[in-house]
Structures are given as C-alpha cells and as structure tokens.
Amino acid sequence: xxxxxxxxxxxxxxxxxxDSSFEDPALISHEAACILNPGDQDAxxxxxxxxxxxxPVGPYRVIVxxxxxxxxxxxxxxxxxxxxxxxxYSSVIESDVPIVVQHSRLxxxxxxxxxxxxxxxxxx
Amino acid sequence: xxxxxxxxxxxxxxxxxxDSSFEDPALISHEAACILNPGDQDAxxxxxxxxxxxxPVGPYRVIVxxxxxxxxxxxxxxxxxxxxxxxxYSSVIESDVPIVVQHSRLxxxxxxxxxxxxxxxxxx
Amino acid sequence: xxxxxxxxxxxxxxxxxxDSSFEDPALISHEAACILNPGDQDAxxxxxxxxxxxxPVGPYRVIVxxxxxxxxxxxxxxxxxxxxxxxxYSSVIESDVPIVVQHSRLxxxxxxxxxxxxxxxxxx
Amino acid sequence: xxxxxxxxxxxxxxxxxxDSSFEDPALISHEAACILNPGDQDAxxxxxxxxxxxxPVGPYRVIVxxxxxxxxxxxxxxxxxxxxxxxxYSSVIESDVPIVVQHSRLxxxxxxxxxxxxxxxxxx
Numbered sequence: 329x330x331x332x333x334x335x336x337x338x339x340x341x342x343x344x345x346x347d348s349s350f351e352d353p354a355l356i357s358h359e360a361a362c363i364l365n366p367g368d369q370d371a372x373x374x375x376x377x378x379x380x381x382x383x384p385v386g387p388y389r390v391i392v393x394x395x396x397x398x399x400x401x402x403x404x405x406x407x408x409x410x411x412x413x414x415x416x417y418s419s420v421i422e423s424d425v426p427i428v429v430q431h432s433r434l435x436x437x438x439x440x441x442x443x444x445x446x447x448x449x450x451x452x
Numbered sequence: 453x454x455x456x457x458x459x460x461x462x463x464x465x466x467x468x469x470x471d472s473s474f475e476d477p478a479l480i481s482h483e484a485a486c487i488l489n490p491g492d493q494d495a496x497x498x499x500x501x502x503x504x505x506x507x508p509v510g511p512y513r514v515i516v517x518x519x520x521x522x523x524x525x526x527x528x529x530x531x532x533x534x535x536x537x538x539x540x541y542s543s544v545i546e547s548d549v550p551i552v553v554q555h556s557r558l559x560x561x562x563x564x565x566x567x568x569x570x571x572x573x574x575x576x
Numbered sequence: 577x578x579x580x581x582x583x584x585x586x587x588x589x590x591x592x593x594x595d596s597s598f599e600d601p602a603l604i605s606h607e608a609a610c611i612l613n614p615g616d617q618d619a620x621x622x623x624x625x626x627x628x629x630x631x632p633v634g635p636y637r638v639i640v641x642x643x644x645x646x647x648x649x650x651x652x653x654x655x656x657x658x659x660x661x662x663x664x665y666s667s668v669i670e671s672d673v674p675i676v677v678q679h680s681r682l683x684x685x686x687x688x689x690x691x692x693x694x695x696x697x698x699x700x
Numbered sequence: 701x702x703x704x705x706x707x708x709x710x711x712x713x714x715x716x717x718x719d720s721s722f723e724d725p726a727l728i729s730h731e732a733a734c735i736l737n738p739g740d741q742d743a744x745x746x747x748x749x750x751x752x753x754x755x756p757v758g759p760y761r762v763i764v765x766x767x768x769x770x771x772x773x774x775x776x777x778x779x780x781x782x783x784x785x786x787x788x789y790s791s792v793i794e795s796d797v798p799i800v801v802q803h804s805r806l807x808x809x810x811x812x813x814x815x816x817x818x819x820x821x822x823x824x
Contacts, residue, residue: 331562332460332544332575335706340734340802341817342771364464364502364542378736378769386773397542416770420704428573430464436813443559445465445568449800451704456584456699488626488666521626521666552697554588556617567683569589569692580708580744580823602754610712612750645750645790676821678712691807693816694715
C-alpha cells in the first residue's frame with residue numbers, strides 16, 4: 329500500500345475568502361490541502377507559498393504520520409507567517425516519502441456554501 | 453475498449469457532511485467514488501479508508517461488473533464499518549483490472565446544493 | 577500547436593439532473609464534455625456510454641473540426657439513443673487525432689446553480 | 701524548486717457568464733488561469749483561444765515573473781481582442797519554462813456564487 333503517490337505537488341490556485349456567513353468552523357470560508365500518506369513512514373512535508381508581488385514564503389513544515397491523512401487548512405498555518413486573506417497565492421508541497429494531495433475550497437461569503445476541488449499537480 | 457484505466461487510485465479529500473436540507477436520496481449530502489470498468493472482466497475492487505488519528509479501515513470489497521459503471525456512495529458502505537460523518541478521510545482504491553475513478557461530493561447542508569468533483573489520482 | 581492531447585479519454589462521473597429551476601438553455605441542468613481539437617486535422621470522435629445495469633451504448637459519433645472546440649452537451653446527443661436523466665453513467669471518448677477533454681456539470685435543481693468540472697482521465 | 705511544471709497546458713472548458721449579481725470585482729462572474737512559475741527564470745507565456753466556429757485567436761502574451769504566481773482573469777485580457785462573454789471557448793497555454801496551470805470559474809449569475817476548478821491538462 330505504501331507505493332502510491334509522488335513527492336512533489338503544486339496547487340496553482342489559492343485564495344482564502346476573508347468573509348464567511350457562518351461561525352461554525354466547518355462552514356467558515358477556507359482552503360485545504362488534503363494530504364494522504366498511505367505508506368509506513370511518516371512524511372516530512374514542506375510547503376512553500378507563492379504570491380503575485382513578493383518572494384515566496386516558507387517552508388511551512390508539517391508532518392503527516394504513516395497511514396494517516398491530514399486535511400490541512402491554509403487558514404491555520406502561521407509559521408513562518410499566516411496566509412493572507414483575499415489574496416491570490418499558489419503552493420508547492422514537497423515530501424520525503426510519496427504522498428497524494430488534493431486541493432479544496434469552501435467559500436461561504438454568501439449565505440450558501442460553494443465548493444471546488446481538484447487533485448493537485450504532481451511530478452515524480 | 454478494455455485497456456483504458458489504472459489499477460491503483462487515491463482520493464486524498466474525503467468528508468461526508470452529517471446534515472442535509474432534503475430527504476430526497478439524490479439530494480442528501482454524500483460522497484461518491486464513480487468507478488468505471490470499461491473492460492471485459494469483472495473488477496474486484498478493494499477500498500481502504502485513511503483517517504487523521506487512527507489506523508486505516510478496510511478493505512471494503514466491491515465488484516464492478518465488466519462494461520459497467522458504479523457510482524459508489526461512501527455513505528452506503530458499511531463492511532467492515534460505516535464511514536463516519538463530519539470526519540476527514542482519504543481513500544485508496546485498488547482493482548485487479550484497469551478502472552477509472554472520479555470523486556464527487558454533493559453538500560446540501562444549506563438550502564442549496566454544492567458540488568465538487570475531480571478525477572482521482574492514479575498510478576500504474 | 578497540433579501535438580497536445582490524447583486519443584483516449586474517460587469520464588467516470590456522469591449524471592444529468594432531470595429537473596431545472598430555469599428555462600434559459602444556459603441554466604438548464606446539463607453535463608458537457610468540452611472537447612478541444614488544437615490540431616490541423618478534423619477529429620472523428622466516438623463516445624461510448626456505460627451504465628450500472630445494462631450493456632454500453634454507442635458509439636455516438638461527433639466531429640470536432642481542426643482548431644476548434646466543441647462543448648458537447650450530453651443532454652443533446654440522441655443517436656443511437658438519448659442519455660437518460662437522473663441516471664448514473666460514465667463515458668469513454670476516443671478520437672483519431674489528439675484532443676483534450678474536460679467534464680463539467682451545471683445543476684440547477686434548486687434555485688441556484690451548482691457547478692463541477694474536472695479534466696477527464698486520459699491515456700496514450 | 702525550479703523543476704516542477706510543464707511547458708504546454710490546455711483548458712478545454714471555457715465560458716465567462718455575461719451576468720453577475722454583484723459589483724464587487726471579487727464576485728463578478730469570471731474565469732481564471734492560475735499560473736505558477738516556481739522557477740528562477742521569468743516565464744514568457746503565450747495563450748491561444750479556440751472557439752466553436754472561427755479560427756483561433758492569439759497569442760495573448762503574458763509574463764509570469766520568476767517565483768511568482770499570476771491568477772490571470774480571462775475577463776481582463778484584450779490583446780489581440782477581448783474574450784467574448786456567454787461563449788464557449790478553450791485555451792492552450794505555452795511557456796518557455798516549466799509552469800503549473802489551474803483553471804477556475806466563479807459564476808454569480810444568480811444571487812449565490814458557484815465555483816469550479818481543475819488542474820489543467822499538461823504535456824511534456
């Protein structure tokens with residue numbers, strides 16, 4: 329089961345709406361990188377964020393335990409710095425073992441939620 | 453027609469909302485793995501679910517008949533155990549013959565439906 | 577410009593909602609295979625539909641002219657037979673020249689529209 | 701970090717709704733090609749648009765600086781000509797260095813927003 333996945337992933341779309349219509353954490357506007365580590369070794373993951381008009385920020389260091397998934401909200405990471413709201417960004421996600429990454433967003437700026445998701449782009 | 457597809461697939465995103473605004477089964481909040489078996493042999497499919505804080509669960513065994521599609525709702529599988537609601541998970545889907553897998557979710561927690569879908573991640 | 581694309585594509589998800597909240601054709605619930613033929617030869621495309629409990633139907637024959645795109649609505653194809661509503665299906669799309677295929681759905685069963693889209697799965 | 705990405709991308713789906721329910725630029729109906737250039741050289745990007753019933757239009761020339769992302773709205777490009785609204789199109793995106801491309805749409809024709817997104821199709 330360990331050998332599905334790649335070590336390098338990129339998500340070109342990124343945007344956390346600054347407003348939300350709800351206070352329930354599940355319904356707050358957010359973006360996530362859902363990271364699956366199907367293998368038997370913990371994954372040491374480094375995330376780098378790219379912006380329109382300044383140098384990349386990172387690495388954000390995250391561990392995804394062996395045989396675990398982690399739906400990492402970009403809203404919550406803050407070291408080296410929080411992800412700005414209402415601001416376009418992209419991310420590159422690198423791991424020392426094979427992982428699988430899917431991107432999703434929940435947008436609740438209006439009274440209904442909207443969703444998007446895509447498998448991220450991966451390379452060897 | 454038989455030789456399109458892969459034997460190993462992963463869906464890193466997974467989340468079944470526990471609430472729904474409707475009772476029509478088509479509009480209840482759900483997630484599906486749409487599995488196409490375009491070939492001439494039945495596909496014996498094994499699904500393993502991954503969670504944040506416990507060991508993987510599975511295999512869930514599913515047969516997709518030759519030249520058939522099966523839009524499998526994660527809401528409905530219950531052997532070895534049901535999929536918990538409001539809980540992040542991921543899935544790995546393995547088949548003995550080539551299949552094609554697409555992930556989708558319908559979220560009807562609010563009075564409108566929201567949809568997401570992506571081809572799953574596949575490997576050799 | 578001609579050599580981007582593949583000749584075999586599959587869309588495992590497929591479902592045309594039978595209801596719509598609007599009469600504007602742009603807002604009627606529909607599914608589309610958006611087919612780009614970036615090359616200099618017309619593409620002869622054959623679509624086969626797969627169902628849950630009966631043999632595949634097809635081929636549906638479509639031409640996508642050289643250097644053109646065709647956003648083909650599954651709602652509109654009817655030879656050899658129309659695509660049933662409220663029914664899960666999948667599709668395999670084969671072309672004699674390289675094409676690019678993206679799947680999308682607009683669901684207007686409720687008073688708002690919901691959208692999903694994904695690049696289709698492709699092979700050699 | 702520089703060597704993730706491809707030089708040729710295609711987005712087969714394309715459609716900018718002509719109506720919007722809001723005047724806030726963030727909520728106007730729009731489509732974007734989110735282009736990440738993770739490398740250390742500026743990317744010279746050429747976009748060609750394909751239509752249903754006329755010859756392709758382009759190239760639209762765009763620069764994405766080294767280590768930057770650019771969420772390019774198709775609504776905003778106008779040289780050689782603006783992208784028509786309410787009109788199906790596709791795009792091919794070519795770069796002289798590796799980039800990563802993701803497609804997204806925000807549709808606000810009705811009083812709520814709907815979203816779709818997918819990694820674009822790429823080739824060597």
